[in-house]
Amino acid sequence: MLVLQLLDILLMVLGTGALIYQVVYILVALLAKPRVFPEAAKDQRFAVLVSARNEENVLPHLIASLRANDYPQNLIDIWVVADNCTDNTAQVVENLGEHVVERFDSEHIGKGYALTFLLNKMMALGQASQYDAFFVFDADNFVEPNYFTEMNKVFQAGFPVVTSFRTASNFDQNWVSSGSGIWWLREMRFVNSSRMILGNSAQVGGTGFMFSQAVMRMNDGWRFHLLTEDAEFGLNCVLNGIRIGYCNSAILYDEQPVRFSQSWQQRLRWSVGYLQVWRYYAGALVEHMVRERDLSALDFSLFLAPFTAMWFLRIIIGYVFAALGFITVSSQNQVLINWIIGLVGGMLLMMALAVLCCILERDKIQASNKELLGYCLSFPVYFMSLVPISILALISKPQWKPIAHQGRQIVTASNSESEEA
Known part of the structure; x- marks a missing residue:
């Protein structure tokens, strides 16, 4: 008893x-208005990190979206790790004039290991030290034209780590994708926004976040390899007294699963990952x-x-x-x-x-x-x-598996301009 x-x-x-x-x-x-940040004192130099596995069809949309941003393009470098790819992902990135490294490792599977490999490669080449901060995106993402400008405001307001507003690019596709979309809307509106107003750290959500050069060096690149590497990273920041900011005005679109079986497996993997953390x-x-x-x-x-x-x-x-x-x-x-x-x-x-x-x-x-x-x-x-x-999740041992993306986009100012070009 x-x-x-x-x-x-x-x-x-x-x-x-x-x-x-x-x-x-x-x-x-x-009751309170979202926190607003002043204009940034100066433009910073950023590296965009993308882990991609067989994403030749959707990567061009992401890269076009990033290149259509109003932020000075000479201050943004895109680095893609083609992770265990069997398609032409690496060639597509190279043809677009961006940095790409290939990784083949069938033992250490997952985005965390791919990011570790990519940053280690950049440090070995002497390239990592030239950036003020690093962004992490998934291949199926795209962003609004003012994304980097808005994120830079929060970064220069004193937040070494910043996450952005995340919403579904395929919200209206079916009830499964809308379920994920509503979940993320709730996280943004009723959790991260309130955390910022109250002075707490926000929670990064796997994609659409940035971390400073100092944070990268503290972690010797990237050292988070649990099934929910984003939660592990966020928790590590809190334990080390690093504040995580949230930028409500930087909007990122993320493609959500459309089949219930895909959503089930994805959330099962997340649940096991949270138990690990x-x-x-x-x-x-x-x-x-x-x-x-x-x-x-x-x-x-x-x-x-x-x-x-x-x-x-x-x-x-x-x-x-x-x-x-x-x-x-x-x-x-x-x-x-x-x-x-x-x-x-x-x-x-x-x-x-x-x-x-x-x-x-x-x-x-x-x-x-x-x-x-x-x-x-x-x-x-x-x-x-x-x-x-x-x-x-108490008894499961799911492995990281890629979800096939359709590259479905909604019309934003950035991708409409890229299409016209």
Whole structure:
């Protein structure tokens, strides 16, 4: 009984803390204006890092988008690592006049290893030291024309690491891509924006972020290789007192999976990756939170805590104890019912947030009102699928696998100009 009581107390404290934090973030996002940064004092020199595996069809769109930016083009160099490619990715990049290095390693698979290889190569060539900061993009991304100018404002405002506004380029394709799109809208509007207003660090999301030369040197290039290397990188920044900024005005478009099986595997990999990060860093994160009284550490603790998995294990342990005769089955049935009620409440909250996000960020969504209504109604299915995914993550060992991209774009000022050219 004592074990179960302690677990219940722990889950109640963590769950209440996470709920309060979310409510505070929502209120801050609704009542306060996003943080605005002054014009940058000077233009910095940037390197764009792209890990690409068989991306010959979509890379030209990304490169055209970057080259259509209003930032001085002589201060932007694009470096692509063609990672275990079997197509003409390397040749396509070379034909476009950009830097490309090829990597062939069937043992160390994943974006983290590819970025390590690329930065190590740049340092060996003596090229890395000439840049003030490094951007990380995926091959299927494209950006608005003022992207680098806006990111540079936040960078020069004193943030060594900066992440941007991320939204789906194929939001209106189907209910799966819109589910991811709504999820990212919520992260941007009700999490990262509020973090900046409150003075906490933002969370990088795998693509569309930058880090300074000093951060690169501190990490001796790139040394993050878990399945969620972005979460590991962000956590490392918090533990080292490095503030992560968020730029609401720098918009990045990212292609989302359109098949549910692809989305399932992607989110399963992320869930396993978050469990890895929690296992390796939870102790250090809690210690840092207590010692430094760092709200960013508290934020990341609540963000990474595997609530669903913890509740599932609590219920399993409860029924095991009931089978051994230590407690009654009826008491554990009530715990299960309470958990289900909590899940339904969470689903309703997320559905309300989905509607609110779509209203507040309507100008960033490429979909008709009718489609948007349907996507909001289908979002609970997307959201609730995270429950079995989080449970399966306890026993799964997924490997990094590339997702085939269609190169689908929406019309922005940058890609329309590139097409006319």
